[in-house]
Amino acid sequence: MAERIKREKDNRREKGAAAEQAACDYLAAQGYAILDRNWRCRSGEIDIVAELGRLLVIVEVRSRSGSRYGTAAESVDYRKIRQVRGIASTYLHYKRLEDREMRFDVIAIELDAARNVVSLQHIEGAF
Template sequence: MAERISKGKDNRREKGAAAEQAACDYLVAEGYAIKDRNWRRRSGELDIVAELGRLLVIVEVRSRSGSGRYGTAVESVDFRKTRQVRSTALTYLHYTQQEERELRFDVIAIEFDTELNVVSLQHIKGAF
């Protein structure tokens, strides 16, 4: 039974890494500069911190694969998650001494097929 749980966690980690890489590739192609990935502190984690000109963009990456019985990737960004990302972003701004930066929170939602090929990528600017 422990082996089965481990494989599930490995698959989830692999899917998360693939989603974040696809999101970074997309953002770079759109002219964003990636400043940080998986920035962690006690308050939480920021998936991607990017710049577009003078704008600092905090990007929450969400992914789904399979049947969609658990809802879409976009639907998984709930109030708790937005509060956690905002709190961690404030810590990031303070830690990197960028409190005066213009800031935007985006969501990139990625749908995968069973082989982890990107089926769709949706970029929601100013999501929260």
Template sequence: MVERLNQGKANRREKGAAAEQAACDYLISRGYVIKDRNWRCRSGELDIIAAYGDLLVIVEVRSRSTGTRFGTAAESVDFRKVSQVRSTAMAYLHYKQQEDKELRFDVIAIEMDGGMGTVSLQHIEGAF
């Protein structure tokens, strides 16, 4: 039973990493410059920090497998997650001494197939 639980966690981590890589590839193809990935502090983690011109963009990546019954990836960004990402972003800006940067919060929602391939990708600019 424990082995099966660990397999599930590893599989989830692999799916998350695959989704984040797909999001980075997408952003780079659109002219974004990736500054940081998986930046962590006490208040949480930021999936992707990118620059788009003079704008600093904090990107929350959410993924779902095709056919899940628990709503879309984009719908999984709730009030608690928004609050956590915002407070972590403020810590990031302070740590990097970039409090004066213009900031935008985006969500990239990815639907994945069983082989961890991207079925669909939705980029929601200024999501929150």
């Protein structure tokens, strides 16, 4: 039983890492500079911090490999929005970037069983 749970957790981490890498590749191809990935503080983690000109973009990456729980974009709920905003405030203070214009984006990625990107949706100004 414990081995099965460990396998599922490892598989979930690998899928998340594949989705985040796909999101970074996409953003870089669109002209964004990636400043930080998986930036952590006591209250949580920011998946990607990117920059487009002087605009600072906080990106929440959501992925799904099946549709039984809804779409990846639908998984960003009020609790997650509140958490990401709080962590972003900590990030800005820690990095001394309080004067920067900021936007919150979501990148929703659907993966197949082999972790290949089936679809990628970039929602600018998602919240």
